[in-house]
Amino acid sequence: MCGIRKNLFNAKCSIILFLILSQGVCFAAEQATITVVFSSDIEPYRQSYEGFKAFFDEKKMALRAFEHDLDKEDAGVIYSSIKKEKPDLIFTIGTKALQSAKEKITDTPIVFSMVLNPGAMSGPNVAGVSLDIPPEIKLKHIRRILPRKKNIGLIYSPQSELLYEDILNACTELKYHLVSKKISSKTEFPGVLEDISPQVDCFMMTPDTDIYYPKLVEYLLRASLKDKIPVIGLSSNYVKAGALIAFDCDYGDIGNQAGELALEILSGGKQVNSCCVSPRKVKFSLNLMTAERLGVKIPPDIIKQASEVFGK
Amino acid sequence: MNYGISQKVSLLFIILVVVLATTLGYYFIRYQKATLEEEFDEKAKAVLHSLVVSVEYPLLVEDEKTLWILGNGVLQQKDAVFCEIRNKSGKLLFQGGSRNAKYVTQYVSPVLSERVSPLVSEDMILGSENKQTVETGKVYLTFSLEGLMDKLSQANQTIGFLVTGWIVLSCVLISLLTRLILGKPVKELMTGIKKIAEGNLNHKVPIKTQDEIGALAVSFNEMTEHLKKTVDNLNREVAERKKTELALENLNRDLGATVQQLSCSNSQLQDFVHISAHDLKTPVRGISTLADWIANDYGDKFDEHGREQIRLLKKRVVRIDKLIEGMLQFSKITRNRNNEKQVNLNREMAELITKMKPTDKIELAVDSLPVVTGERDHIMQVFENLLTNAVTFMDKPKGLIKVGCVEHGDFWKFYVSDNGPGIEQRYFERIFKIFQTLPKHDEPDTIGVGLAIAKKIIEMYGGKIWVESDPGLGSTFFFTFPKQKEEFCYERTKANTAY
Incomplete structure (x- = not known):
């Protein structure tokens, strides 16, 4: 040998x-x-x-x-x-x-x-x-947790363009409507978010370091509560901060x-x-307080399946 | 110009107060300035920090509307006069306020935002603390210093007023207190001292304070009391002393008169003795001559008894003549300082022995003798008389006479000893008196003048003469003679006479 x-x-x-x-x-x-x-x-x-x-x-x-x-x-x-x-x-x-x-x-x-x-x-x-959790897995979980949400909002930059394509394919496959907008600078984010908000049922974050500065995440979470649009975060940390749901790996x-x-x-x-x-292995976490403020009802069996539940 | 002690103390305290107040005032002004500047700086930094925190998001997304609201909001703050917010590339996103303020200070702070590094994008999910900080812009905030300067000016005025007031008040208080506590007692003390100095020892200093001045007044009063007693005692003593002096003066006067009388009497007596002796000599010689003539002319006509009577007469006349001669010699001994000189006793003694020619039966041993100061004839007269006595009365077939000397303090102590018949103790005093002889030695040749002359000479020089004797074995005559001049030795005479 x-x-x-x-x-x-x-x-x-x-x-x-x-x-x-x-x-x-x-x-x-x-x-x-x-x-x-x-x-x-x-x-x-x-x-x-x-x-x-x-x-x-x-x-x-x-x-x-x-x-x-x-x-x-x-x-x-x-x-x-x-x-x-x-x-x-x-x-x-x-x-x-x-x-x-x-x-x-x-x-x-x-x-x-x-x-x-x-x-x-x-x-x-x-x-x-x-x-990376495959988008189709995430979408399948979303369908189970938020069965009424069909229009998913997404903002991406050149950094996350490949991921966007995966998500787009998964949405097409699972018959979700993806409302997306590409931005070249984080400065465009608030405007674009404002533009797409009326058209979406929930907003999916992507792991894009060019866009998601902590302050912008804060803004996004505040805006989600204001516009009553659930945010699908990147991990349980975001759920703890105010996102409705997020998926984590083991x-x-x-x-x-x-x-x-x-x-x-x-x-x-x-x-x-x-x-x-x-x-x-994919697990998810929930924020019940956010759900309450957004007026989203989550079935108890789903709650039981969640790995972490915040805002009980 | 003379200043009192209270004025000096007041002045000292006032200087101290002024220095202290000025120093404290200066310190307060410095402290106030530093405090106000620090407050201003803290406030400005707080405002700036608040603005920086507030503009982080609008700057990140370049939300000029929000920046305008925030910028104008901060300009509402007191002393904030001008504000600028620029993004990372320097683009002006907000500018407001005025640049015309005279005294200004500018604060600049970068606006920082956290982000996840693209190199560790998984940190977005994992929530790592290891975030990157990026500068998203800068905030320039200008503050006017006029408000601060007004405050400082007001503070300075207030402190200056307080310090001045404090100094004036302190000066007045110090002046009053010093006058009350120090000036008044010291003045009373001085008044008391003046009165006492003028002779009024009955005056008491009326200070009853419990401090050092009070203690001083008490001590002073005690001292005055003591002084008064002392003066009284002194006056008494002076009076007594004056009385004593007067008595002494009278006594001295009487003594002077007495001495003068005595001197006169002595002189008269000496003259009388001299004249008498001289006058007596002529008839005595006449009697002697007459006796000789009688013996020669009528000797053969007298029987044996008559011739014996004539011999006795002749013998008595000779003795009378010797007595008169002795009297003359004794009366002639007086001290003449002009004749005093150094006398080498060794040499003089040798001459004396040669002159005396002692018989072979008598051995004369002389030790080494010193050189003394005095009248040669007097000193040698003493030795001659003592030696003559020893030789004359020697009764031993082998006579031994010793002459010597030992030191005895400031005196020389001489001795002349012999192994003759000795003298009974009861005659120790008598033999030094004139014309006194011992009964068994009542020979025609001795008239009892030699030892009296020796005593007179020795005492004239401040010395003393005495005898020690064992009858049958011999006698030793001692006498002392001063080593130095008489003045010195005279002081010692009293001690010497105690021997």
């Missing part, structure tokens, strides 16, 4: 993928050396990593892990350490970790997790689990998914190349 690994390091970049796959066939899944790179030390990332480790524990597979945190260590130092550690796989948690690993590491498979919109960071040795399960993916890659059963999977 070691001989194969040495050959893998000596290969040219153009045949990295082939060699990875060849090496995978020969991998005797007894012990894996994996380097874990954190974007920062926050609880969701830790949950993801715990899920990752739990998967290997379930499989009773020895995991030799090296942990690095980009917030605490210099990236250069981390990647020179990684070269010495010679891991079988690099597991990154968060966008920053993936981006740096993708730039520095070309000859080792990288499995990422907790990354939004990972399409922009695809690569031949990169695979992982996205943080971060531990994302790690578990990433573990599965890693094992498959290490054992050669999965192609690495830009393989990206969506989170398989």
Whole structure:
């Protein structure tokens, strides 16, 4: 096995993928050396990593892990350490970790997790689990929770244009009417929101950092209460702040998914190349006080299904 | 110009009050200025901060209408005179107020907004605290300082008025209090001192305060009382002393007269003795000559008894002549300071012994003797008389006479000892009196003048002469003689006489 690994390091970049796959066939899944790179030390990332480790524990597979945190260590130092550690796989948690690993590491498979919109960071040795919940899943939940809402408002910028297309496709598929407007600057947001408000039953936020400054989120939530338009937030934090509903992933399960993916890659059963999977567990949270102020009635069985309920 | 102590103390306190008040006034003005400036600054910053917080959203979306409302709202605040709000690129979104105020200060603050970095877009979902802060614009707020300056001016005036008032009031109070507490008692004390200095020791200082001046007055009154008693005692003593002096003066006068009389009597007596002795000598010699003639012319006509009578007569006449000679010698001894000089006793003693020619039966041992100051004849007369006595009355076949000297304080203590017949103690005083001789030594040659002359000379020099003797074994004559001049030694004489 070691001989194969040495050959893998000596290969040219153009045949990295082939060699990875060849090496995978020969991998005797007894012990894996994996380097874990954190974007920062926050609880969701830790949950993801715990899920990752739990998967290997379930499989009773020895995991030799090296942990690095980009917030605490210099990236250069981390990647020179990684070269010495010679891991079988690099597991990154968060966008920053993936981006740096993708730039520095070309000859080792990288499995990422907790990354939004990972399409922009695809690569031949990169695979992982996205943080994006597929729009159709969200819409299906919305249909269940807010069955009367048919017109969904959306404001997007060039940054979130790809996501917009996904949402548009999902809406078309599930027969929702998407009232959308593209803006080039956040300054247009209030005006556009005012324009589309009369036409929509609820408003869906997108993870767009160019638009959703905290102050604009505040404005949006105030406007939603004023115009009685429910806001579908990006996570339970937004629900807590005043959005009606939001969908969240199970971060531990994302790690578990990433573990599965890693094992498959290490054992050669999965192609690495830009393989990206969506989170398989989706949960939602509700704000009952917002619902009351908006005049939205949510059935009790739905409330029971919610992972978090605010404003009881 | 002379100032009283209360005025000086008042002046000192007034200077202190003025310095203190000025310092405090200056400090208060500084403090007030700093406080007002700080208040102004805090207020301005609070207004600015409030505006910055308020304009964050309208600036983010460049809502000029809201910015106009907020901008004009802030210009309603006191002292706010001019306001500008610009976006990140410097575009003017609001401008209001006037730039014409004379004294102004401008506050500038960036308007910051939080956002999630595109590099960690998942933070939008995960709710991380790690947000990026971006500047979305700037707020320029100008405040007029005229209100602050008016306040400062008013504060300065108030403090100046208070300080001046305080100084004036303090000066008046200090002046009154000092006069009351210090000036009045000191004045009373001074009045008392003046009266006492003028001789009125019955005056009492009427201060009954419990402070140092009161204590001083009490002490002063006690001192006056004591002084009065002392003066009374002194007056009494002076009176007594005057009386004593008068008595002493009378006594001195009487004593002077007595001394003069005594001197005169002494002189007369000396003259009388001298004249008498001189006058007596001629008839005594006549009697002697007559006795000789009788013995020569009629000696063969007398029987043995008659010749014996003539011899006795002759012997008596000779003795009378010796007595007269001794009397003359004794009366001639007087002290003449002009003849005093240093006398080397070793040399003089050697000459004296040569002159005396003692017999072989007598051994004369002389120790080393000092050099003394005095009249040579007097000193050597003493030694000669003492040695003559020792030689004359030596009864031992091997006579031994010793002469020596020891130091005895400021005196020399001389001795002349012999192993002769000795003298009974009862004659120790008598032998120094003129014409007094010992019964068994009543020889024709001795008339009892030698020791009396020696005593007179020694006492004339402030010394003392005495004898110690064991009958049958010998006698030792001691006498003291001053080492230095008489004036010095005279002072010591009294002590010496105690031996």
